[in-house]
Amino acid sequence: MLQYLVRHGESVFNLEERVQGQVDVPLSPRGRGQTEALAAWARRLAAGTPVDEVWSSPLVRARDTAAAIAAALGLPVREDEDLRELHAGVFQGHLWADLERIHPEVVARWRGGDPEYRIPGGESRAILAARGRGVLKRLAARDAATIIVVAHGGVLTAALGSLLGRTHPLLATASTRPFTQLPVLSNASVSLLEWPGPHLHRFNDTDHLGA
Numbered sequence: 001m002l003q004y005l006v007r008h009g010e011s012v013f014n015l016e017e018r019v020q021g022q023v024d025v026p027l028s029p030r031g032r033g034q035t036e037a038l039a040a041w042a043r044r045l046a047a048g049t050p051v052d053e054v055w056s057s058p059l060v061r062a063r064d065t066a067a068a069i070a071a072a073l074g075l076p077v078r079e080d081e082d083l084r085e086l087h088a089g090v091f092q093g094h095l096w097a098d099l100e101r102i103h104p105e106v107v108a109r110w111r112g113g114d115p116e117y118r119i120p121g122g123e124s125r126a127i128l129a130a131r132g133r134g135v136l137k138r139l140a141a142r143d144a145a146t147i148i149v150v151a152h153g154g155v156l157t158a159a160l161g162s163l164l165g166r167t168h169p170l171l172a173t174a175s176t177r178p179f180t181q182l183p184v185l186s187n188a189s190v191s192l193l194e195w196p197g198p199h200l201h202r203f204n205d206t207d208h209l210g211a
Contacts, residue, residue, distance in 0.1 A: 001140050001142070001144060001145060001146070001147065001194070001195045002049070002145065002146045002147070002192065002193075002194055002195075003136065003139065003140065003147055003148075003149055003192070003193040003194075003195065003198075004045070004051075004146070004147070004148045004149065004190055004191075004192055005149050005151070005156050005160075005190070005191040005192070005193060006038065006065065006066075006069070006148060006149065006150045006151075006188070006189070006190055006191075007150075007151070007152065007153050007156060007185045007186065007187055007188065007189050008027070008031070008057075008059075008061045008062040008064075008065040008150060008151070008152060008187065008188070009027050009028075009030070009031030009032065009033075009034035009035050009038070009061070009064075009065050009187055009188045010027065010028045010030045010031035010034060010187040010188070011025050011026065011027055011028060011031055011061040011187075012025050012026060012027070012028045013025045014028065014031070014187060015028045015030070016095065017095060017096050017097065018093065018094065018095050018096070019088050019091045019092050019093065019094050019095075019096060019099070020061075020085060020088070020092065020152075021085055021086055021087050021088030021089070021091065021092040021122065022059065022084055022085055022086075022087045022088070022092070023092050023093055024059050024060050024061075025060070025061060026060055026061065026064070027060075027061055027064055027065070031061070031065075031187065031188075032064075034065075034187060034188035034209060035064065035065050035067075035068035035069075035188070036068065037188065037208055037209050037210070038065065038068060038069050038188055038190075038208065039068045039069055039071065039072035040072070040208070041190070041208035042069045042072045042073055042148065043072050043073070046073055049146055050145070050146065051073050051075065051146050051147065051148055052144035052145055052146055052147055053075065053078060053142070053144050053147040053148070054066055054069055054070040054073065054075050054076070054077050054078065054147070054148045054150070055077075055078050055079070055080060055083065055139060055147060055148070055149045055150065056077050056078070056079055056080075056083065056149075056150040056151070057079070057080070057083035057084050057085070057150065057151045057152060057155075058079045058080075058081060058083075058084065059084055059085065059152070062083070062150045062151055062152060063077065063079070063150075065150050065188070066148075066150035069148055069150065080135055080138075080139070082131045082132070082134060082135035082138075083132075083135055083149065083150075083151040083152075083155060084151075084152070084155065085151075085152035085153075085154050085155055086122070086123050086125075086128045086152075086154040086155065086158075087119075087121075087122040087123045088119055088122050088123075089118075089119035089120050089121030089122025089123070090103055090106060090119065090120045090121050090122070091103065091106075091119060091122070092122070106119065106120060113181055115129070125158065128154060128155060128158045129158040129159065129161065129162040130162070131155065131159075132151075132155040132156065132158045132159025132160075132162065133158075133159045133162040133163055135159070136149070136159050136163065136193070136198075137163075140195040140196075140198070153182070153184070153185040154182060156185055156191070157171075157182040157183045157184075157185055158182060160183075160191070160193070160200060160203075161182070161183070163193075163198055164198070164200055168200060170200050170202075170203040171183050171200075171203065174203065174204060183203075183204075184204070185203075185204050186204055186206050188206065188209055189204045189205060189206050190202065190205045190206075190208065191203045191204060191205065192205075
């Protein structure tokens with residue numbers, strides 16, 4: 001199976017540099033434009049590689065991105081709760097720049113990198129990685145040759161790191177977010193994972209977005 005992993009288009013919180021987690025926020029105007037570029041990419045893909053299913057996180061920024069892709073392919077959007085982003089607990093809704101002032105002790109613990117440390121009211125990196133790994137493996141067992149999975153930067157990179165190891169060449173050379181310590185996936189980017197394996201053939205491709 002081929003899994004095309006898509007990060008949702010830019011949201012209004014991405015634009016404001018505000019922590020999203022599982023807060024349900026809409027796409028920004030730029031994000032809506034990115035969904036059009038993704039729809040065009042999906043049509044080109046399907047011309048040579050028929051797509052069987054489109055899966056999405058239920059959060060609206062992912063769901064609306066997936067809806068544009070699915071409409072271009074004439075497919076329904078299927079949802080899986082485990083594709084949701086990290087629940088960032090007390091961090092959610094705050095500007096990244098304000099977190100060290102608002103929650104200094106919690107930020108220090110989170111920056112320490114302990115995978116088992118759970119954000120108050122939220123999840124740990126270990127929980128996120130297990131959830132992301134589990135859903136990609138579960139989808140890989142479906143009777144389908146090619147699927148598109150629309151989710152979030154945190155859950156996708158945590159899943160890939162758990163499945164492939166952080167020393168995988170495509171992950172090890174990626175820039176990382178200082179706060180999350182996870183490889184960066186750009187909004188509306190596409191990565192390609194092949195099963196069995198899995199084998200990561202592409203990571204954070206944004207060529208379809210143009211300039």
